[in-house]
C-alpha cells in the first residue's frame with residue numbers, strides 16, 4: 483500500500499511524500515522546502531530513499547541538495563530540464579518507469595510549463611503527481627513551451643483513468659475558480675464544484691488532491707472542444723489548441 487503525505491511548503495506549494503509500507507521506501511515528489519520535508523519524515527520515522535523532480539523551477543528543486551546531504555537519497559530528474567538541475571543521479575523521460583518497492587510509476591513527458599516537465603503516474607493506484615502541468619481548474623503558465631505543446635500535454639493527462647487522484651504542486655484553486663467562471667459561466671458542474679471549493683477554503687482546508695473526472699467536467703483548460711466555451715469565446719471554427727491558447731491568454735491577463 484502507498485501512503486501519501488501532503489506537506490504545505492513556502493506560500494502556496496505542496497510537497498508530497500510517497501511511502502511504500504512493504505519496502506519501507508519513501509520518495510519525495512520535488513523538494514520545495516527541505517526543512518518541512520525532513521520534519522515530516524522524522525515525525526513518521528521514515529527515511530528518504532529518493533527525490534523525484536517534476537521540473538527545474540526553484541520551488542520544486544530548491545531542497546534537493548539539503549535533502550541529499552541529510553538523507554543520502556537519490557535524485558531523479560527530468561532529462562529535458564537537465565541544463566537547469568544540479569545534483570541529479572538519474573535522468574528520466576517519456577515512457578520510463580520507476581519503482582518504489584514493487585510499485586511502478588510511469589513517467590509521462592508534459593512539456594509546456596517547462597520543456598522538460600514530467601509527471602509521475604502510479605496507474606495501478608490511480609495516483610498522479612503532476613507538478614505544475616495541471617492544477618485544479620487551471621494549468622501551469624507557458625514559461626517555455628507554446629500552447630500547442632501544453633494542449634498536447636494536457637491531452638495525455640486527460641487520457642488517464644478518470645478516477646485518478648491528481649496531486650498538483652500549488653493551492654491555486656480559488657483564483658482558478660474565479661477565472662473558470664468567466665469562461666464557462668453556464669456549466670452547472672462548475673457551479674457545484676465552486677460551492678465546495680469556496681467552503682473548503684473558508685474552513686482553511688486543502689482542495690488538493692482532486693479527482694481527474696471532476697476537472698474534465700469543469701476545468702476550462704481541458705475543455706477547449708466544448709461547444710459552449712467555444713461559443714462564449716466566439717471561436718466556433720478554431721482548432722482545440724487555438725481555443726486553449728485563447729483561454730491561457732485570458733488567464734494570464736485575468
Ligand SMILES: [Zn+2]
Pocket residue numbers: 537539595614
Ligand atoms: Zn514551475
